[in-house]
Amino acid sequence: MCLLGIDLGGTTIKAGLVDIKGRLLVKGQVPTGAAEGAGAVLERIATLAGDLARGQGLAMQDIKGAGIGIPGSVEVEKGLVHLAPNLFWRDYPLRAELAARLNLPVAVDNDAHVAALGEMWQGAGQGFNSLLMVTIGTGIGSGLIIDGHIRRGVFGYGAEMGHVKMVREGPQCHCGGRGCLETLASATAMVRRFREYLAAGQSSRLQDGPDLGAREILTAAAAGDELATRVVDFAASYLGMALANAVLLVGPEAIIIGGGPAQAGEVILAPIRKYLAESLGAWQIKPLPVLAARLGNEAGIIGAARLALELLEHRESF
Incomplete structure (x- = not known):
């Protein structure tokens, strides 16, 4: 088949x-x-x-x-x-x-x-029955699977982590709200904050330019650049806090981090784990895996195929 x-x-x-x-x-x-x-x-x-x-x-x-x-x-x-x-x-x-x-x-x-769904079937989520996947990119997307099933919510978008409100009078978001997670922790937000620091006179070995992106900031942070490290840490602090709130609500077995920044590895994953643990405090009863997604751009293709397979299996059961 x-x-x-x-x-x-x-x-x-x-x-x-x-x-x-x-x-x-x-x-x-x-x-x-x-x-x-x-x-x-x-x-x-x-x-x-x-x-x-x-x-x-x-x-x-x-x-x-x-x-x-x-x-x-x-x-x-x-x-x-x-x-x-x-x-x-x-x-x-x-x-x-x-x-x-x-x-x-x-x-x-x-x-x-x-x-x-793709990551649970063939990627970093294999072996877990419940997981939360958060994708960091231009914005922040997320998908929640509990007991092997996608949780979509009544409006069809389910766990929309990117628009969880983190700061009451925070930055304006394109959704019309303020202080959404993606205004503080997306790849776009990292670049914006880095440029704000440079404009305020902060120094970095990394210079501004049309090709400046989150990848360059994460690479500089991995190489020990203090300003880049500060920007990554700021984003990770809000990601960790938001993830802790989600864990307290739904209790997934694992968290998968996807998107371009996740490919940088521990430079972003380590501070996310740190702030997640701090925010959970005594409620982190046992280790909670925070893993980099493995499928990259193929996750959507493989997950969509799994969606088709589940549709066929559902039809056959009737």
Whole structure:
């Protein structure tokens, strides 16, 4: 059996064919072209899926089902995308439209949920039945799995850690709120704070410029740069505090940190663990693993394939 996993982003469509054991057989990507409308986006998905199948010597009917993760709020039971700002979609019947183009059963979910599912199936979350995955990037996304099942919440986005309010009169967030976690601890927030320190006269071996990003700040921190270390520590302090609040609410077995900054390893993971432990205090009854995600950009593809597999298993049980 072969499954199609699709990771739909505002800029890029990534897709791959995955077998029922979770092995990625082939993958590819194309530009999203969201400004051209939903129909054009779905045609690109269908074309990419056909190309992947032919490349493996398969026909589309050899694919048993498809899963897709999208950056937005999804009503999973109906396959309805209520809001996906990066795609300019509102109340779009994605499951029905994509199933018609692919002639396959389709499962739809939020992309952070799908990535968490992928990490639990084939990545750093293997062996855990409950986990919280937090992805650090331009913003902060998250997915919560309890007892092997994604927790989506009544609005379809479940554990939205990036918009947990951390500071009452904190920085303005694009969501309209203030003091959201992603305004304090995302990759974007790290760069902004670093530049603010430089503008205030703080010194660093790392200079400002158009190519300055969180990766460069984390690399400088790993090399001992004091200002970069201060910026990383500030972000980690809020991440640790937010994660402690989540742990006290839902008690996951493990925490998975994904996104570009997580690839820096212990320079970001060690201070997150430190502040998590401090915030939990006596409530940390036993060690709580905080692990770097392992699947990288493939998490969304593999997780979406798992979503498709669960849909097929659900159908077969009736």
